[in-house]
Amino acid sequence: MGFIDRAPLFSCPDWWEKLQRGETPMAEVPVNKAKAKKALAFFNRLRLPDVPGNPRLAEACGDWFRDILVAFVASEDPETQQRLVWELLCMVPKKSSKTTYTAGLALTVLYMCDVPNGQMLLIGPSQNISARLFDQAQGMIRLDESLRQVFKVQDHLKTITRYKTGTAIEVKTFDTSIVTGEIPLVTIIDELHELGKKNGAQQVMQQIRGGGITMTGGQLLMITTQSDKEPAGIWKSEIMKARAIRDGLSGPRPIMLPVLYEFPEELQKKEEFWRDRENWPLVLPNLNLSISRERLEDDYQNNGRISPETEQIWVSQHLNIEIGLGLHSERWNGADHWTAAARPDLTLEEIIETSEVCVVGLDGGGLDDLLGVAVLGRHAETKVWQHWGKAWADRGVLELRKSIAPELLDLEAAGDLILVDNLDLEAHPEIVEICQKLREAEKLPEEDGIGMDPEGVASIIDALIDEEFEIEDIRAISQGYKLNGAIKGAPVKLKNGSLVHCDQPMMRWCVGNAKAETRGNAVIVTKAKAGSAKIDPLMAFFNAVQLMSWNPVAATKKTFTYTGM
Incomplete structure (x- = not known):
């Protein structure tokens, strides 16, 4: 059996x-x-172009990166002699x-390629980063007379070519057309x-990976x-894939080697752990x-701790604490118990069937917002509150x-989110349909079964009427400090298990965006970042919690018949 x-x-x-x-x-x-030895010999002779004395990488580079270099350049199955990484x-x-x-x-990869x-x-994601990549590479070449005989540097094209083979490295700034029609041998x-x-x-990543086959x-x-x-996006999918491979949870023949300098997830969630500076060197x-x-x-001390927001950004960059795991002190405290209250198998249909x-709850709906709906049911037997949410957004928000x-x-x-071209014509009918489904199941109370922020909801009310x-x-539902009961009460129920939810990514995102502020004796929830940190589905959840806290009774009780798990 080969490796x-x-x-x-x-x-x-x-x-x-x-x-x-x-x-x-x-x-x-x-x-x-043999390949590893050759690659290390070349890499170690390179000099740092922007450090006094221009030390060689043999002394100036950590062994951790040499491990990466060797694995990338010289990996080989000992029996088949095929590349592994x-x-x-x-x-x-x-x-x-x-x-x-x-x-x-x-430069090492270019030198090793025949x-x-x-x-x-x-590739750099911005002009500044791509320019620095090129400056460092060409600076290393110009510090060594023998390397100037090996590589041709074209500053105006940001290209470095090996004379012997004609193969070139092109330094580029990321763009969606960057690899159109190209099949690169190596992409960094x-x-x-x-x-x-x-x-x-x-x-773009799919095009780049097309060269691998x-x-x-x-x-x-x-x-x-x-x-x-x-x-989010490509970064979310790549880091999740890398962690799965590292933890042995991927398929049997992955082609990606992960090297992740991070704390375990449970420790990223413990502020007292990552704030302990003795743990930083790890x-x-x-x-x-x-x-x-x-x-x-x-x-x-001087820059990272000036506010919860700056600390969150600082630790994400200097300690690789993932945003959403290492939460700041101004978060809504329900965020601490949200994950534990998850029921991934819970559906809207089950909530309707099992609830008495x-x-x-409804919230939002402007062209720059999400329109959130929350259904909250009280279980007929256990009395546990059960939440399901959904949201819509005008497609133009992708540009806004x-x-x-x-x-x-x-x-x-x-x-969890539906992008539409017209909220009135596409989102509002679906919200009405959800309300109708609850009414037909005889689960809505006689009064106050639908609660919403009174701002900007006239068209939804018209659709319901x-x-x-x-x-x-x-x-x-009055907002601001008058929603204090729901904002403070929901975390208690999340913690003691009397409120559960469907574990929807949209709600996790909104919960992570929420910032709690104390106003007098009340706590209000706002966006952690103005404009972009959407929380409308969470506010719809609070509106539903407010309604349920009034202990409603269904207009016509129905016999509990659900037999599912």
């Missing part, structure tokens, strides 16, 4: 133990020793010299997480810090090379709020 047949390939179940021992958190990968994803904190090291790796007249891509992407904020990144093959290396916002492989602990601690009474477009598209793919709902069915 490649052993499952699970590239899994590293002891990755956390390796980090604690100061080792690279990656699986053991067999390599061609076709893709590699490394997540490492900011200030780890990853851009400089990546430029050196790109394919004639091929193309390699070195710096700051992959930034592509999670760009529309069309998935399609040709006879000559195509390698892909991605290196990045964690995102400074909740993972995820800082370049400590004492490109960054000092003293400077890092001073930066945290149901209420509906480009920064969250990838998240919205992810939520659309999950089925047109379908013979009475004005008594609809209750205006």
Whole structure:
């Protein structure tokens, strides 16, 4: 049985133990020793162009990156002599010299490649990052007379060509047309997480990966810090895939080698753990090379801790704490208990069937907002409150709020969010249909079964009246401090298990966006980030909680007959 047949390939179940021992958190990968030796000899001779004295990478680079270099360049099944690592994803904190090291790796790959007249891509998500990648690579060449005889540098084209083969590295800024008609031999992407904020990144990645199925093959290396916002788009899918491979939960023959410098999820959720500076070195492989602990601690004290928002961004960049896991102190405290209250198998149909009474909350609906609906049912036997939500948005929000477009598209793919061209014609009829379904099941109370923020809902009220709902069915829910009871009461029920939900990605996103503010004796919930951090479906949930807290009784009780699990 060859190495490649052993499952699970590239899994590293002891990755956390390796980090604690100061080792690279990656699986053991067999390599061609001759290729590895040649690659290391070339890489180690390169000099840092922007550091006094221009030290060689032999002294200035951490061993962790050399492990990555060798695995990417020289992996080989010992029995079949076939390449094993076709893709590699490394997540490492900011200030780890990853851009400089990546430029050196790109030159090494170009030097090692014997394919004639091929193309390699070195991609940055912005002009600044791509310019720095090129500057570092060409700077290394110009510091070494012998390398100037090996490589041709064309500054105006941001291209470096190996004279012997004619194969070139082109340094480019990410664009959706970047690889049209091209089949690169190797693609290297710096700051992959930034592509999670760009529309069309998935399609570009598919084109890049298309080169991997040709006879000559195509390698892909991605290196990045964690995102400074909740993972979305291509970054979300890639980091989830990498973690699954690392944890042995992927298929038997993955082609990606993950190297992730991060704390385990349960520790990312413990603020007292990652705030303890003694734990920081565990995820800082370049400590004492490109960054000092003293400077890092001073930066945290003076810049990272000035507000909860800045701290959240700081730890995401310097400690790879994922936004949405390491939550800040101004979060709505129901966020602490949201995950534990999840019932992934719960559906709207089950809620209707098992509940003795149901209420509906609504919120939002402008062209720049989500229109959220919440159904909250009280279980006929256990009295547990059961929540299901859904949202709609005008398709134009993808342009109005480009920064969250990838998240919205992810939520659309999950089925929680529906993008429409006309809210009145497409969203409102579905909301009315949900209310009708509850009425036909005799689960709505005689009065106050539908609650909503009174602002901007006239057309929804008209749609309900047109379908013979009475004005008594609809209750205006006062917002702000008057919603304090629901905002404070819901976390209690989430914690004690008397409120459960369907574990919908949309609601997780909204809960993560929510910021709690104290106003006198009341707590109100607002957006953590004005404009882009949508919470409308969560506000619809609070409206439903407010209605249910009045202990409603269904207009006509119905015998409990549900027999499902």
